[in-house]
Amino acid sequence: MSITMQGPWTVSVKSKNAAFAQRFIIAGAASGNGTFAGEITTPPVAVTGDHWTITIQNNPGTGFQASDDQIRFPFVVGGQYHFDIESNDAGGDEDFDDLILRCRTPVTLTDFLIYGHVSYYDETCIFNPCFPLHAVIDSRFSLREALRNPDLRAPIEKLYPERVPRIGPPDPGPLQEAPFRALVIPIEEETAIPPKRVQILKPPPVPIRPADAKPKAAKDSAEPDDASVRTVTATQTARLAGAKTSVAAFDRVGLAKIIDHIRRFCETGPLPGVALRFQEYDRTSAERAGGTYTGTGAREPLGACVTDSRGNYIFRFSRDLGDFLDELFNDFVIGDGIVQVMPDIIVQMLDPTRPGGVGFESAPYWNVPLFKRINICVPDGVIHRPPTACEGHNAIQALGRIPIGPPTIDPTPPGLPPGYGPRVRPGSYLGAEGRITVTNNISNVPQPRCAAWENCVDFFACFTEHPNVKQYTIRWRLHGGGGWNFFTESLLHDKPANLGLPDYIGDLVGPHDSSLHIDGLAAVTAPAYFNIENDPAWASHINDLKGTICTGNYAPTPMPIDFRIEGYDAAGNKVGGADDTITMYIDNDTPDFDIDSVEMLGAPGGDCALFTLPVGDERAPLTVRFKANELFGFMSSYSLSVRKGNTSQFSSIDDTPAGLSHGAYSHGDNLACSNYFGTRDAIGNFGLATIDLRPPGTTPWLEADQPFCTFAVNLGCAKRVTNGYNTAVRGYGTIQYLLGIQRSTTP
Numbered sequence: 027m028s029i030t031m032q033g034p035w036t037v038s039v040k041s042k043n044a045a046f047a048q049r050f051i052i053a054g055a056a057s058g059n060g061t062f063a064g065e066i067t068t069p070p071v072a073v074t075g076d077h078w079t080i081t082i083q084n085n086p087g088t089g090f091q092a093s094d095d096q097i098r099f100p101f102v103v104g105g106q107y108h109f110d111i112e113s114n115d116a117g118g119d120e121d122f123d124d125l126i127l128r129c130r131t132p133v134t135l136t137d138f139l140i141y142g143h144v145s146y147y148d149e150t151c152i153f154n155p156c157f158p159l160h161a162v163i164d165s166r167f168s169l170r171e172a173l174r175n176p177d178l179r180a181p182i183e184k185l186y187p188e189r190v191p192r193i194g195p196p197d198p199g200p201l202q203e204a205p206f207r208a209l210v211i212p213i214e215e216e217t218a219i220p221p222k223r224v225q226i227l228k229p230p231p232v233p234i235r236p237a238d239a240k241p242k243a244a245k246d247s248a249e250p251d252d253a254s255v256r257t258v259t260a261t262q263t264a265r266l267a268g269a270k271t272s273v274a275a276f277d278r279v280g281l282a283k284i285i286d287h288i289r290r291f292c293e294t295g296p297l298p299g300v301a302l303r304f305q306e307y308d309r310t311s312a313e314r315a316g317g318t319y320t321g322t323g324a325r326e327p328l329g330a331c332v333t334d335s336r337g338n339y340i341f342r343f344s345r346d347l348g349d350f351l352d353e354l355f356n357d358f359v360i361g362d363g364i365v366q367v368m369p370d371i372i373v374q375m376l377d378p379t380r381p382g383g384v385g386f387e388s389a390p391y392w393n394v395p396l397f398k399r400i401n402i403c404v405p406d407g408v409i410h411r412p413p414t415a416c417e418g419h420n421a422i423q424a425l426g427r428i429p430i431g432p433p434t435i436d437p438t439p440p441g442l443p444p445g446y447g448p449r450v451r452p453g454s455y456l457g458a459e460g461r462i463t464v465t466n467n468i469s470n471v472p473q474p475r476c477a478a479w480e481n482c483v484d485f486f487a488c489f490t491e492h493p494n495v496k497q498y499t500i501r502w503r504l505h506g507g508g509g510w511n512f513f514t515e516s517l518l519h520d521k522p523a524n525l526g527l528p529d530y531i532g533d534l535v536g537p538h539d540s541s542l543h544i545d546g547l548a549a550v551t552a553p554a555y556f557n558i559e560n561d562p563a564w565a566s567h568i569n570d571l572k573g574t575i576c577t578g579n580y581a582p583t584p585m586p587i588d589f590r591i592e593g594y595d596a597a598g599n600k601v602g603g604a605d606d607t608i609t610m611y612i613d614n615d616t617p618d619f620d621i622d623s624v625e626m627l628g629a630p631g632g633d634c635a636l637f638t639l640p641v642g643d644e645r646a647p648l649t650v651r652f653k654a655n656e657l658f659g660f661m662s663s664y665s666l667s668v669r670k671g672n673t674s675q676f677s678s679i680d681d682t683p684a685g686l687s688h689g690a691y692s693h694g695d696n697l698a699c700s701n702y703f704g705t706r707d708a709i710g711n712f713g714l715a716t717i718d719l720r721p722p723g724t725t726p727w728l729e730a731d732q733p734f735c736t737f738a739v740n741l742g743c744a745k746r747v748t749n750g751y752n753t754a755v756r757g758y759g760t761i762q763y764l765l766g767i768q769r770s771t772t773p
Contacts, residue, residue, distance in 0.1 A: 027299055027566045028053075028079035028522045029095060029111055030331040032342040035131045037080065038070035044124035046115050047085040048093075054078040054523050064125040077329060077526025081562055082125055084115030092562035096122055096334045099141050102397065106130045107139050109340055131342070133396070135227055140304075140371070140394065141340040142401040144297045144333045146412060148469055149405045151292040152178070153285050154208075154389070156403035159220075161211040161285055162389045165405040169209065177284060181211050181276040185218060185318045204382065205374070205408070208389035210319040213282050218318040222309070223393040224365050225263045263368065263395065293469070295412055296337030297404060299566030301376040301520040304328040304341060306369045307390050319389065325372065330525035332565050345369060368393040373402050375409075376525075378518030378532025379484075379574060385409065406470050407751075410568050416488040420445055421591055421606035423570065424486040425479070426750015427471045428464055429454050430608065443590050445607040448697055455696035459505065459586040460611035462748065463696040474754035475691070476699035477746035478584065478613035478660050482576040484750060486568075487591050488559055492604040495593030497540055497554040500573055505586035505609055512537075513589070514553045517573050520565040533564075542598040549598055557593065581612035584658045617661065617704070619654040619743050621763045622714060635765035641772065644726030647718035650763075652705070654689070654743045655713040659701025662755045663690040664743035668719055670727075671735050678722045686715045691746060704743065727767050739763040 037058075042048055048064025058073030064082070083090040093113040100109035108130045112122040131137070147155055152172050154162040161181070163169050172178040173190065183190055186209050210219055308324040310317075328343040345366075370390040377385030386408045391400050406412070411427045418432045422445065431451025438444050449456040453466025461476045489495040500513035518532030536555025543549050555572065558564040572591060580587045586609050593604030623630065626637040626648055639646055654664035665688040670676035681687035691702040706713030719739070721727055728735055742759035 027092070027095070027332065027335070027562045027564075028081045029097065029334065030522045030525060031073070031078050031080060031129070032076060032329050032331070032526075033131065033137065033344060034072070034074045035129045036070050036072050038128050038130075039064060039066050039068050040110060040126040040128040041123065042066060042125050044084065044115055044117065046087075046117065046124070047090075048113075048115070048125040049083050049085075049090065050125070050127060051081045051083065052078060053081070054526070079523050080111060080127065082111065082113040082127070084113075084124065086116040091116065092560075093124065094122070094335055096336050097338050097340055099338070099399070100139060100340060100397075102133060105133050107133060107397070109141075136346060137342060137344050138369070138394065138396050138398075139340070139342050140398050140400050142338070142399045144300060144302070144337045144339060144375075144402045144404065145294045146297055146404045146406045146409055148293040149407050150469070151288055153288065154403050154405075155289055155292050155294065156401045157210075157389065159212075159214050160389070161213055161281060162208050163211075164208040164386075164389060165206050165407055167407050168405065169206075175284070177277070177280055181281060182209065184276050185209070185211055205384050205387040207321045207387070208319070210389050211281070213278055213285070217316060219309075219313060219390075220392045221265050222314070223263050223265055223368050225368050225395050226365050227396070263393070294403070296333075297375075297409070297567065298333055298335045298337050298413060299569070300333050300337075300404075301330060301522070301525055301565050301567070302333065302339060302341070302402070303330045303374040303376055303384075303525075304343060305372045305374065306345075307372050309370065321387075328371075330376070330530075332520070332522045332525070333567075335566070368395060370394070371400070373400075375402075375404055376520055376532075377410075378520060379410075379571070383518075383531035410484055410571065411486070413567070416490045416570065419491060419603075420449075421487040421489060421593070421604065422449075422485075422608050423488055424484075424750070425462075425608075425610070426484050426748070428462060428474075428748070428750045429466075429471075430456060443588070443607040444605045445590075446588075446609075449608065450697070456608070457611075457697045457699055458609065460609035461699045463693075463699075464754070465696070472748045472750065472752060472754040474746060474748045475693040476660075476696075477748050477754055478658070479577055479610045479749065480612070480614050480747040480756070481578075481749045482574050483610070484571055485573045485575050485589070485591075486570050487572045487606065488570045489557060489593050489601075489604050490559070492593055492601045493560065494595045495557045495601050495604050496596040497536075497542075498557055498572065498591055498593045498604075499542065499544075499552060499554050501590045501592075502580055503588050503590075505588050510590065512553050513573060513575075515573060515576060515579070517555060517571070519558060519569065519571075520567075521563055522565055523563065535564075540594075540598060542594050543600060546600065554594065575610075577610070577612040578614050581614075584611070584613035584615055586611045613658055613660055613745070613747060615657065617654065617656045617664075617743050617745060617758055618713075619664065619704075619741060619759065619761065620652065621739060621741050621761055622651040622653065624651075624739055624763050624765060625649040626767075631763070631765055635763070637765060637767050638770050639727060639767060641770050644728070645720050645724075646727075647720050648739070648765075649716065649718050650739055651714060651716045652741055653713045653715065654741060655704040655706045656743075656745055657703070659703055660746045661689075661691060661702045661704040662744040662746045664688065664704050664741070666717070666719075666739065666741050668721075669738045669740060671737070676721070676725075676737075680720050680722055681717050686717050687719070728769060732769075734766060734768040736764065736766050739765070 055073045055075035055078035082093045093115045095113045098110040111127040113125045114122045115124040149167045152168045305325040310323045331341045333339045373388040375386040420432045431449045433445045435447040455463040501510040517535040521533045537553030540554035541549045542552045590607040593601045694700045705715045741761045744755045744757045748754040
């Protein structure tokens with residue numbers, strides 16, 4: 027994959043230790059583009075441009091191909107930043123020393139260089155581990171978990187009271203509509219966010235030239251001889267005079283102890299090949315006055331980059347001396363130094379499959395100096411799935427985060443497509459009709475039991491055993507027969523070379539019209555997708571995502587659907603063995619559940635139900651007629667209960683006959699799935715159950731001092747469905763029947 031660069035750099039060959047021919051290609055630059063021999067004797071290349079790429083290639087005898095590459099973190103020597111790009115060619119040593127490039131650029135008054143490691147973390151950590159001085163909550167899941175702990179809830183309610191009542195349903199996974207806006211809670215500081223700081227920069231003196239002297243020629247265009255970009259030393263930083271503070275009173279020591287304990291159990295892993303976009307954040311007036319972080323301040327785009335094979339990145343951006351005018355005041359000269367307001371930086375992880383093209387947004391990294399390491403941690407729940415190597419001989423690898431095993435029918439019977447039938451691997455069972463069961467208990471992998479598929483499902487497959495596959499098609503049909511139809515949903519992915527384009531949201535992987543020999547017949551024009559798995563022009567993160575199946579387009583009513591992926595070479599011929607099929611039982615229907623009527627001793631309810639207790643009968647039954655059915659057998663559970671007034675102490679009730687006020691699916695075989703329809707299983711086709719409800723035990727409806735109270739009969743249910751990311755059970759309801767119960771005024 028290409029290494030993304032920003033601004034002027036000088037690129038030279040540091041070393042070569044390879045038998046294969048080596049070269050590097052610079053593209054997208056304003057100057058310095060070209061293909062250069064990977065030899066020590068190659069002259070240094072001066073490159074300029076806002077956004078450009080370096081690609082290292084090797085020739086094992088079959089033509090030049092991309093090498094694996096990785097970056098080393100930068101360092102400063104002699105007033106210049108230096109860093110190395112290491113590469114590993116097609117040989118078998120995997121030591122990343124076959125060709126090493128050295129990149130260097132001056133340390134200047136106006137150029138910032140940030141670098142670091144990008145990783146994902148388990149959201150059970152609650153707090154982002156990349157912010158040691160603040161407790162940062164940056165996912166909906168983490169916020170819900172934090173609010174369950176009274177010690178963590180207290181500072182959230184103190185600093186972000188408006189966020190507490192807005193906790194919605196669980197995240198649907200990477201398809202959620204917008205990135206979560208982080209909550210920033212101080213641990214060591216008294217202010218809600220750090221006060222604004224400045225850095226005092228001291229450049230070396232400018233040599234005085236005679237008036238008639240000619241300017242000295244610059245060594246190359248990457249190192250201009252200009253006073254505005256002279257090398258510089260950051261001598262110190264200082265708090266901005268007059269910055270407002272706001273004391274946030276809560277138990278910081280207690281919070282820090284909880285965080286220290288949680289972080290010991292955080293699981294993390296690298297995120298290679300992800301695209302990052304950087305923004306400079308201007309604090310709002312309320313934030314400058316000492317308020318909490320809102321994320322609503324003005325932003326300025328700074329550029330983008332892509333992480334390497336280890337999840338590391340280097341990013342350079344420039345801030346013109348006039349750029350700081352939008353801060354509290356202009357930069358100014360003090361003595362022989364220059365004072366600059368230090369920028370706050372937000373990092374976004376780009377994801378073209380998401381609305382708006384953004385999958386995650388960090389909290390600000392406050393007061394960034396000219397040269398800074400910034401590690402970036404991304405919640406596990408917002409990425410499609412952790413980097414995973416392809417397994418087995420079958421192309422189809424996963425649906426969402428649910429791993430899909432190899433076919434159990436091998437070889438495939440004549441007349442059926444390859445891969446047809448059940449798919450099984452340890453802990454993952456996909457039945458012949460596409461019902462899914464997962465028992466692997468892996469964190470952030472749904473654990474459905476004989477569930478259907480719903481909403482939009484990411485379809486992962488790879489052709490690692492078929493390197494000639496340059497494009498592929500996906501077709502679908504009703505399960506078990508009928509004609510095949512072409513899948514045509516758009517798929518976007520990032521190209522590192524294009525990240526610098528304004529408003530970039532990815533390039534089209536497909537569909538595109540291609541001449542293909544479908545089913546071995548004469549070539550026809552068909553919708554195909556580029557196979558980007560091993561193409562260095564594309565970012566490597568989730569490059570095995572072959573499409574997103576929005577299931578409602580294929581099964582408007584619940585039914586099993588076959589999906590088939592086939593690989594083709596550049597000439598449009600099908601590659602032998604690059605063929606796989608999967609069946610998905612799709613069900614996007616809402617369960618059929620409702621409260622038909624409520625009566626008390628024959629007295630009907632109605633729109634404004636009010637029941638009068640008979641004298642001497644404090645526990646007269648409510649007769650409830652209701653239904654809770656899932657018409658295709660995917661009911662998980664249903665429950666009917668009564669709530670009294672504004673209390674939660676009356677949620678338990680007795681029912682007659684026993685068992686009909688609630689029900690739940692009982693899982694049996696992982697592949698030979700059983701159905702559970704709900705009340706229909708006990709009552710018959712219509713599924714209307716009639717039960718009598720009374721208060722629990724000997725409890726009366728009304729206490730002795732209560733002449734009247736309101737009640738609610740609540741009915742809720744859940745289905746066994748998943749999109750490969752969610753919790754595998756979707757809840758519906760609650761349907762409420764509101765009523766009042768009063769004492770009789772007649773003796």
